[in-house]
Amino acid sequence: MTNGEARDGGTAPPPRAPIQFSRQLPEIEPETAFFWSAGAEGRLLISHCDACDYYIHPPLPRCPKCGTEAVAPKAVSGKGRVASYTINIQQWLPGMPTPFVFAAVELAEQRELYVLTNIEGCALDAVRIGMPVEVGFQQQEDVYLPIFHPAEATHVD
Amino acid sequence: MSIDRYPEKQVRITGIGQSEVGRPSRRTALALTMDACLEAIAEAGLKPSDIDGITTYPGPIADPKGFSPVGATETMIALGLEPTWVGASAEGHAHMGAIFSAIQAIASGLCRHVLIFRTVAQASAAARSNQSAGQANLMGGNKGSARVGGGMAWSVPFNAISPITVNALYAQAYFDKYGATSAQLGAIAVNGRKMAALNPKAVFRDKPLTIEDYLASRLISTPLRLYDCDIPVDGSTAILLSHKDVAGDLAQPPIEIESMGMSLGGLGVGRHVGDFTSFPSDKAGEMLWSRTDLTPADVDVAQIYDGFSILTLLWLESMKLCGRGEAAAFVEGGTRIGLDGELPLNTSGGQLSAGRLHGYGHTYEACLQLWGRAGDRQVTDAKVCAVSNGGFGYGALLLKRG
Numbered sequence: 001m002t003n004g005e006a007r008d009g010g011t012a013p014p015p016r017a018p019i020q021f022s023r024q025l026p027e028i029e030p031e032t033a034f035f036w037s038a039g040a041e042g043r044l045l046i047s048h049c050d051a052c053d054y055y056i057h058p059p060l061p062r063c064p065k066c067g068t069e070a071v072a073p074k075a076v077s078g079k080g081r082v083a084s085y086t087i088n089i090q091q092w093l094p095g096m097p098t099p100f101v102f103a104a105v106e107l108a109e110q111r112e113l114y115v116l117t118n119i120e121g122c123a124l125d126a127v128r129i130g131m132p133v134e135v136g137f138q139q140q141e142d143v144y145l146p147i148f149h150p151a152e153a154t155h156v157d
Numbered sequence: 158m159s160i161d162r163y164p165e166k167q168v169r170i171t172g173i174g175q176s177e178v179g180r181p182s183r184r185t186a187l188a189l190t191m192d193a194c195l196e197a198i199a200e201a202g203l204k205p206s207d208i209d210g211i212t213t214y215p216g217p218i219a220d221p222k223g224f225s226p227v228g229a230t231e232t233m234i235a236l237g238l239e240p241t242w243v244g245a246s247a248e249g250h251a252h253m254g255a256i257f258s259a260i261q262a263i264a265s266g267l268c269r270h271v272l273i274f275r276t277v278a279q280a281s282a283a284a285r286s287n288q289s290a291g292q293a294n295l296m297g298g299n300k301g302s303a304r305v306g307g308g309m310a311w312s313v314p315f316n317a318i319s320p321i322t323v324n325a326l327y328a329q330a331y332f333d334k335y336g337a338t339s340a341q342l343g344a345i346a347v348n349g350r351k352m353a354a355l356n357p358k359a360v361f362r363d364k365p366l367t368i369e370d371y372l373a374s375r376l377i378s379t380p381l382r383l384y385d386c387d388i389p390v391d392g393s394t395a396i397l398l399s400h401k402d403v404a405g406d407l408a409q410p411p412i413e414i415e416s417m418g419m420s421l422g423g424l425g426v427g428r429h430v431g432d433f434t435s436f437p438s439d440k441a442g443e444m445l446w447s448r449t450d451l452t453p454a455d456v457d458v459a460q461i462y463d464g465f466s467i468l469t470l471l472w473l474e475s476m477k478l479c480g481r482g483e484a485a486a487f488v489e490g491g492t493r494i495g496l497d498g499e500l501p502l503n504t505s506g507g508q509l510s511a512g513r514l515h516g517y518g519h520t521y522e523a524c525l526q527l528w529g530r531a532g533d534r535q536v537t538d539a540k541v542c543a544v545s546n547g548g549f550g551y552g553a554l555l556l557k558r559g
């Protein structure tokens with residue numbers, strides 16, 4: 001699996017500690033539970049059509065390309081690139097840690113396969129469109145939020 | 158189907174009305190609604206008993222407070238209407254969806270005169286709950302411990318709880334790809350404020366804004382700043398549509414609906430396509446121009462959605478009023494989009510400076526311009542006006558003086 005799995009599993013401390021502020025968590029729904037819980041095992045799962053090899057996010061009960069129900073969560077590399085980002089500066093709620101980077105990450109597995117997320121683990125102004133990133137997870141209650149950080153320099157295993 | 162059989166060609170705009178616009182207003186949302194509706198009916202020379210259809214966008218919604226406090230049913234009762242057709246939906250093409258539905262109801266023969274309204278009371282809702290303008294518009298993020306479901310579940314857990322944070326992704330990608338600058342984007346806000354000074358109803362009519370002020374204003378979510386955000390208000394706007402066969406007998410010279418365009422994208426359910434430099438509004442623009450013999454060069458004045466300034470740039474391109482990637486350079490400096498420019502833009506001040514009447518202010522202003530009633534901000538001899546609405550559901554109209 002990914003380098004990110006070993007280094008950034010659910011037990012790793014988040015790069016920036018939250019200050020008495022809880023993110024508003026997603027409802028765990030039957031269609032989306034896998035996405036929010038797989039981080040417990042350090043995995044990023046994305047809904048995938050096995051019939052036509054197509055990733056679907058947010059998940060759908062049938063593949064929008066071929067129409068079959070052959071869709072199931074599949075582990076992805078957790079690597080991608082920043083498709084776009086913003087540095088949110090306004091503190092919308094008391095205690096919300098600001099500024100922070102909100103981003104759309106295009107996963108390496110497929111063009112325009114976007115996951116909305118935060119970028120942490122680097123200076124805010126270091127984030128650029130096209131920057132290689134990889135996933136880590138932050139646990140809050142029963143939710144493992146996929147949060148991305150700059151990818152390590154390439155190395156040989 | 159020949160072009161003259163299209164539903165929009167069977168329909169005319171025959172009256173418009175607008176309540177006072179306040180920050181906040183002391184009138185109730187229903188009173189504001191009645192003010193706007195009665196004005197539109199009277200302007201057409203009709204009585205409430207003549208109205209046989211009524212609709213609104215999106216219908217009454219409990220949360221966020223003030224976003225849509227008044228529904229079609231209570232307005233129907235309040236005005237003593239006995240319509241054949243009543244419709245409203247939060248689904249579909251957003252703001253302009255109600256106008257499209259009304260067009261279909263009239264063209265299909267179900268009714269002759271449809272009253273459409275949009276009421277907002279977000280300024281008073283924010284004041285009552287002691288929230289800032291920005292907080293009043295948060296998406297699910299202000300509910301304490303409650304979890305967020307549906308489409309917002311993909312962005313709210315990452316603290317993108319204001320719509321601006323998602324829209325900023327589009328602004329940043331657009332800046333990056335086309336080399337657009339804050340000084341160029343700022344021209345939208347500065348132009349709106351200049352126009353607002355000429356609109357007695359604009360909430361920011363007395364607050365001039367220079368490009369230097371804009372560039373010195375605080376960043377909210379990069380690259381978007383305070384003045385890139387529209388301003389919540391209390392107010393109601395009404396638009397009366399009538400079948401063309403009866404429109405000619407009414408008090409106003411009917412405004413023709415030359416064409417309409419609509420599309421819907423996945424932003425509301427967390428699905429993004431493309432590279433964050435264009436919106437699914439492109440399809441609405443294509444549909445608009447596929448249903449008319451007019452071309453973008455025929456547009457005399459444009460009322461282009463400005464819930465956030467970046468939306469205006471993307472919409473200008475969707476409407477083919479600018480080439481792809483060219484909108485920022487087009488608006489730079491403001492000369493081309495000023496009253497004497499080649500494309501006078503958002504002549505009421507738009508939502509950035511006149512107030513968030515949520516799309517309906519744009520259509521209202523289009524009618525004022527085409528009727529030659531826009532006062533100090535009148536565009537000389539305006540015959541054709543392009544209007545667009547929406548940030549996740551998209552609607553476009555091409556209106557023509559009859």
Ligand SMILES: [Zn+2]
Pocket residue numbers: 049050051052053054063064065066067068
């Ligand atoms: Zn498939």
